[in-house]
Amino acid sequence: MKILKLPKEKLDLFASVVQQFGELHAPVEQDGKYVFKRLTRWSDARLEYDRTILPPKKYFLPPQESIFRYRPGEGFVPVTDGLDQRIILFGVHACDVYAMNILDRVFAGKYRDPYYQARRKNIAIIGIDCLPDKNCFCRSMRADFVDHGFDLFFYDTGDYYQALVGTALGDDMVQATGSVFEPMDAAEIDDYKRRSLNKRRAFQLDVEIRDLPEIFEMEYESELWDELGDKCLSCGSCSMVCPTCYCYDVSDDVELGSRAGDRTRSWDSCLFYDHALVGSGENFRGPRASRIKFRFYHKQRGFVAEYGRPSCVGCGRCSNACPVGIDVVQVIDRLRRVEDVASR
Amino acid sequence: MLLADEVASSHPVLADNPYQPHMARIVRIYKMVDNNHLFTLRFMEDSLAHSFRHTPGQFIMLSVPGAGEMPISISSSPSRPEVLELCVRRVGRVTNALYRLRTNDVVGVRGPYGNGYPISEITGNDLLLAAGGLGMAPLRSLLWYALDHRDKFNNITLMYGAKRPEDMLFREELTALVDRTDINCLLTVDADPGGTWRNHVGLLPGLFDHAKIDPLRTYAAVCGPPVVYKFILQRLLELGFPKNHILMSLERRMKCGIGKCGHCSIGYKYTCLQGPIFTYWDAINLPEMI
Known part of the structure; x- marks a missing residue:
C-alpha cells in the first residue's frame, strides 16, 4: 500500500x-x-x-428511502434518485x-x-x-x-x-x-x-471475544436476559446508532386519490415488538427479554457463525445511547464471570 | 405495463435488482375454504412464465400493489410449470388487499427463494408427508412433485388433518388420491358434524395406526400449526426417526426474502436463505425455532 x-x-x-x-x-x-x-x-x-x-x-x-414507485399500468419502477x-x-x-x-x-x-x-x-x-x-x-x-x-x-x-x-x-x-x-x-x-x-x-476497556459464541450458547437461559428485558425500554436507540445494525422494514404507501404509491424501506430494530410478528398474530420473539437477548446473540454469536466474526466493532455508541444504561461491555463481562469473580 | 427487463434497461444502476417484482396476472381465484383461496398466477413476461422453476418448499415474495409484500409458499409443483399456485389465508393487511383483487388483476412476484426440500437427498427413500390445516400449502408442491416423479421415491404416505371436512384444503384432489395405489393417502378430520365424510375421523397422530413406516429409510416432511409439530415430532422421534430425516417448513416475518432485512433470523440462520425447510436437528440447535 x-x-x-x-x-x-x-x-x-x-x-x-x-x-x-x-x-x-x-x-x-x-x-x-x-x-x-x-x-x-x-x-x-x-x-x-x-x-x-x-x-x-x-x-x-438511509434511515428511510424509497426503492420503488408503483403506478398502475407501469408496475414497480425502481427509484434511483x-x-x-x-x-x-x-x-x-x-x-x-x-x-x-x-x-x-x-x-x-x-x-x-x-x-x-x-x-x-x-x-x-x-x-x-x-x-x-x-x-x-x-x-x-x-x-x-x-x-x-x-x-x-x-x-x-x-x-x-x-x-x-x-x-x-x-x-x-x-x-x-x-x-x-x-x-x-x-x-x-x-x-x-x-x-x-x-x-x-x-484503551480503558477490554473484553475477551474468544469463545464468546460458546459462552453465549451456555448462557442462553441465563437470568441476565430477564433482568435486561425488565430494564430495556424497546426504544431501539441501540440499533439506530449501531454502525452494523442493518435490519430494515418495508412498507407500501398509496397516494391519496390515486392508485400510485411508493415502496419505502426504513431502519428497523429487533427490539421492536413486531420485529418477528407474522400475519397470523404469532410472535416468535414476543417477550422483551427474548428480543434483547436476540440482539446480543445475533451480534456476538450469530454473526460469528455467518461471517466468522462478531458484527460488533466496539464503537461504544449503543452504551452511550441507551437511556437505561444497558452496556454491552458489562453484559459480556457478566456472561464471562466465574462465580462472581470478574474475568478481567 | 412495463416488464422487468424494460425497467432494467432504463435503470442501468439497478439492472440486476433482486427487489424488482415481476408482474403477474391472476388467472384464477378458487375458493377452496372460507378465507383460504387458491390464487393461480401467470407471469406477464412470457419468457419468465416458461423459464420460472422452483424446488418444492420454496417461496416467493408476493406484492399486492399499494398494500405491501409478503412471503407465500408455492403450492404448485415445478413438474406443472407455466403458472404458480398460491394458497393464501386471509389474515393480515396484505392478504386482505389480495382478497379484494379479482381475476385478471395484476400482482408482483419475485423469487423463488429459500432452500426447498432436499430432493436429491430424499430420492430413493420413502416419503412421509404430514400436515395439519394450512400446513398443506407448502407440502402440496412436494406431494405433486413426488407423484409426478414417482420413480424417484419408494413408498409415499400422506397424512393430513383438518378440523372439519369443509376446512380441508385441496379437498377434492386429495380425496381423489385415496383410491390411488401408488400413495397411501390418509385424510382425517377432528369432527364431522355433517356426517358426509368418508375418510378418517380423529386427531392427526391417530393416522400413524394406518401407515407402515420404516423410520430409517423415510424422510418426513411436516408442516402445520405449532400443535401439529408438537404431536407429530413426538411421534416421529418415538418411532426412531433420525433427527435429520425430519423436515419442517417454518414461517417467519420477512421483508426481503434474500437475507438482508433481518426479520426472519433464527439464532444465526436466516429462514429465507438457509430455510424455510429446516431439519429437526437444526431446530434443536437453533433456539426459538419451534
Missing part, C-alpha cells in the same frame, strides 16, 4: 482540492455532539471528535470503516443489494485515526485498525498526517493536490509505531 505524508498546514489545500471529487461531508459539532453533515465551510469540520451520533451507515443505507451522487466522507474512524466492510458483506452475496452497492461505489471514504475514550473497545473487537474499505486513511502523528492510499480514487485525490504529499522516511515509520503503541495503551 502506498503510504505518504501530508504536512498539517496543507490539509486545507487538500480539502479544497478534494471537493472536485464530490460533495464534502465531515463531522461537525451539534449541541455538544458530533454529526456527519455536508460542510458549508471547511472550518466547520471537526476531525478530532469522539464519535458521531449516527454512524456513516446513514449514507449507504441520489444513487449516483458523489459524496466524500471525510474523517471516518477505523471502527466505522470496519463496520462498512461488515455491511459490505451483508449487502453482497448471492443477492447484491444494488441500492447499497451504488452508494458504496459513489461515496468516497477518507478515514482518520483516533484515540479511544472511556467507551471505546474497538481494539477488543479487532476494529481499531483497517486495511481496506477506505480511499484514503489519515494518521495524525502530531506535525503531519500519514496517509494510506487505499484505492485508485484515493490516489487520484493525492495526485490532484499536487506535490504536497511527500514520501515517508524511516524516522517517520517510527512515528507511526509510536502512535500505534500510544493508542494501544490508551
Whole structure:
C-alpha cells in the first residue's frame, strides 16, 4: 500500500482540492455532539471528535428511502434518485470503516443489494485515526485498525498526517493536490509505531471475544436476559446508532386519490415488538427479554457463525445511547464471570 | 405495463435488482375454504412464465400493489410449470388487499427463494408427508412433485388433518388420491358434524395406526400449526426417526426474502436463505425455532 505524508498546514489545500471529487461531508459539532453533515465551510469540520451520533451507515443505507414507485399500468419502477451522487466522507474512524466492510458483506452475496452497492461505489471514504475514550473497545473487537474499505486513511502523528492510499480514487485525490504529499522516511515509520503503541495503551476497556459464541450458547437461559428485558425500554436507540445494525422494514404507501404509491424501506430494530410478528398474530420473539437477548446473540454469536466474526466493532455508541444504561461491555463481562469473580 | 427487463434497461444502476417484482396476472381465484383461496398466477413476461422453476418448499415474495409484500409458499409443483399456485389465508393487511383483487388483476412476484426440500437427498427413500390445516400449502408442491416423479421415491404416505371436512384444503384432489395405489393417502378430520365424510375421523397422530413406516429409510416432511409439530415430532422421534430425516417448513416475518432485512433470523440462520425447510436437528440447535 502506498503510504505518504501530508504536512498539517496543507490539509486545507487538500480539502479544497478534494471537493472536485464530490460533495464534502465531515463531522461537525451539534449541541455538544458530533454529526456527519455536508460542510458549508471547511472550518466547520471537526476531525478530532469522539464519535458521531449516527454512524456513516446513514449514507449507504438511509434511515428511510424509497426503492420503488408503483403506478398502475407501469408496475414497480425502481427509484434511483441520489444513487449516483458523489459524496466524500471525510474523517471516518477505523471502527466505522470496519463496520462498512461488515455491511459490505451483508449487502453482497448471492443477492447484491444494488441500492447499497451504488452508494458504496459513489461515496468516497477518507478515514482518520483516533484515540479511544472511556467507551471505546474497538481494539477488543479487532476494529481499531483497517486495511481496506477506505480511499484514503489519515494518521495524525502530531506535525503531519500519514496517509494510506487505499484505492485508485484515493490516489487520484493525492495526485490532484499536487506535490504536497511527500514520501515517508524511516524516522517517520517510527512515528507511526509510536502512535500505534500510544493508542494501544490508551484503551480503558477490554473484553475477551474468544469463545464468546460458546459462552453465549451456555448462557442462553441465563437470568441476565430477564433482568435486561425488565430494564430495556424497546426504544431501539441501540440499533439506530449501531454502525452494523442493518435490519430494515418495508412498507407500501398509496397516494391519496390515486392508485400510485411508493415502496419505502426504513431502519428497523429487533427490539421492536413486531420485529418477528407474522400475519397470523404469532410472535416468535414476543417477550422483551427474548428480543434483547436476540440482539446480543445475533451480534456476538450469530454473526460469528455467518461471517466468522462478531458484527460488533466496539464503537461504544449503543452504551452511550441507551437511556437505561444497558452496556454491552458489562453484559459480556457478566456472561464471562466465574462465580462472581470478574474475568478481567 | 412495463416488464422487468424494460425497467432494467432504463435503470442501468439497478439492472440486476433482486427487489424488482415481476408482474403477474391472476388467472384464477378458487375458493377452496372460507378465507383460504387458491390464487393461480401467470407471469406477464412470457419468457419468465416458461423459464420460472422452483424446488418444492420454496417461496416467493408476493406484492399486492399499494398494500405491501409478503412471503407465500408455492403450492404448485415445478413438474406443472407455466403458472404458480398460491394458497393464501386471509389474515393480515396484505392478504386482505389480495382478497379484494379479482381475476385478471395484476400482482408482483419475485423469487423463488429459500432452500426447498432436499430432493436429491430424499430420492430413493420413502416419503412421509404430514400436515395439519394450512400446513398443506407448502407440502402440496412436494406431494405433486413426488407423484409426478414417482420413480424417484419408494413408498409415499400422506397424512393430513383438518378440523372439519369443509376446512380441508385441496379437498377434492386429495380425496381423489385415496383410491390411488401408488400413495397411501390418509385424510382425517377432528369432527364431522355433517356426517358426509368418508375418510378418517380423529386427531392427526391417530393416522400413524394406518401407515407402515420404516423410520430409517423415510424422510418426513411436516408442516402445520405449532400443535401439529408438537404431536407429530413426538411421534416421529418415538418411532426412531433420525433427527435429520425430519423436515419442517417454518414461517417467519420477512421483508426481503434474500437475507438482508433481518426479520426472519433464527439464532444465526436466516429462514429465507438457509430455510424455510429446516431439519429437526437444526431446530434443536437453533433456539426459538419451534
